Amino acid sequence: MQIRSLIYFYELVRSKSMRQAAQRLNVAPTAISRQVANLEHHFGTPLVDRDPRGIRLTAAGELLAERLSRTLRDLDQVSVFIDDLKGLRRGEVKIVTNGALTTSILTPAVASFSALYPQVSFDIRTLSASDAIDKLARAEADLALTMFTPAHSDVVERLGGAVENMVIVAPSHPLARLPHVTLAEIAEFPLAIPDESFGARQALEQGAAQAGVDLNRLFVTNSIEIQKELGRRGSAALILPALAVAREMALGELCAIPIRGGWQIRTRLALSVTRDRALPFAAAKLLSHLEQHLHALLGKDG
Numbered sequence: 532m533q534i535r536s537l538i539y540f541y542e543l544v545r546s547k548s549m550r551q552a553a554q555r556l557n558v559a560p561t562a563i564s565r566q567v568a569n570l571e572h573h574f575g576t577p578l579v580d581r582d583p584r585g586i587r588l589t590a591a592g593e594l595l596a597e598r599l600s601r602t603l604r605d606l607d608q609v610s611v612f613i614d615d616l617k618g619l620r621r622g623e624v625k626i627v628t629n630g631a632l633t634t635s636i637l638t639p640a641v642a643s644f645s646a647l648y649p650q651v652s653f654d655i656r657t658l659s660a661s662d663a664i665d666k667l668a669r670a671e672a673d674l675a676l677t678m679f680t681p682a683h684s685d686v687v688e689r690l691g692g693a694v695e696n697m698v699i700v701a702p703s704h705p706l707a708r709l710p711h712v713t714l715a716e717i718a719e720f721p722l723a724i725p726d727e728s729f730g731a732r733q734a735l736e737q738g739a740a741q742a743g744v745d746l747n748r749l750f751v752t753n754s755i756e757i758q759k760e761l762g763r764r765g766s767a768a769l770i771l772p773a774l775a776v777a778r779e780m781a782l783g784e785l786c787a788i789p790i791r792g793g794w795q796i797r798t799r800l801a802l803s804v805t806r807d808r809a810l811p812f813a814a815a816k817l818l819s820h821l822e823q824h825l826h827a828l829l830g831k832d833g
Contacts, residue, residue: 539566544596622813625654627663627672635777640824651813673814680801688801692829696796697787699769713792714744721749723758723767738794
């Protein structure tokens with residue numbers, strides 16, 4: 532059994548079409564069929580059923596496809612490790628994150644790392660926290676830096692901590708004059724908040740219900756940048772960790788006011804890796820760099 536056969540089969544699984552898989556691999560469709568036939572001969576069982584609508588995996592094909600993504604990813608890492616042994620120290624680091632962290636936390640850390648290792652390239656994708664963790668679990672990314680992080684059996688948290696959500700407003704906003712605010716005071720002003728799939732939104736709704744407060748949910752958006760812009764313009768108050776708007780606070784565009792009155796939201800910030808997967812040189816170095824960066828932000832020792 533050759534690696535080429537596995538690669539061709541995996542592309543066929545992704546494309547669900549002999550023709551499309553052949554186009555992506557820049558080979559003839561017959562080459563795809565031949566390599567799949569080699570695999571079927573090796574395993575002694577059909578892997579795909581063909582019909583006019585495309586291909587359908589057999590039970591054996593589904594089992595192979597399930598294991599193949601990580602296997603091919605691990606083979607790619609072998610090449611990176613060999614480069615490390617040669618002292619090339621290049622490579623690419625794939626990072627997944629969610630929008631609240633990109634400009635304020637991840638970008639400064641990656642920029643400072645790049646100054647130390649200018650030959651390393653980066654692939655940074657902004658996703659929802661759940662999508663980011665799923666992608667990491669499939670070994671399609673090296674690191675995940677997320678807030679509102681769901682648990683996953685194939686993912687290990689290397690560093691994490693709870694950060695307090697605050698009311699984020701423009702300096703000209705009436706709430707900015709207060710040393711702290713209550714839910715009742717927040718409810719007097721328009722809010723820009725995420726949709727109900729976010730843990731912070733769910734906690735906010737629970738707190739409002741318990742306090743008997745009717746919130747003014749004027750803007751609902753899953754975009755952190757839209758929330759920030761509405762806050763900067765004074766159009767809405769936001770409920771976010773101060774870390775998520777650190778740059779805007781440093782520029783004097785936004786300010787953070789603690790929430791009191793027996794109600795708080797704590798959001799978990801997590802730096803995560805795939806369980807039982809050895810990281811290549813570049814990703815391991817970036818992981819260490821991010822850990823130091825987050826230690827400082829979270830006020831942890833060590």
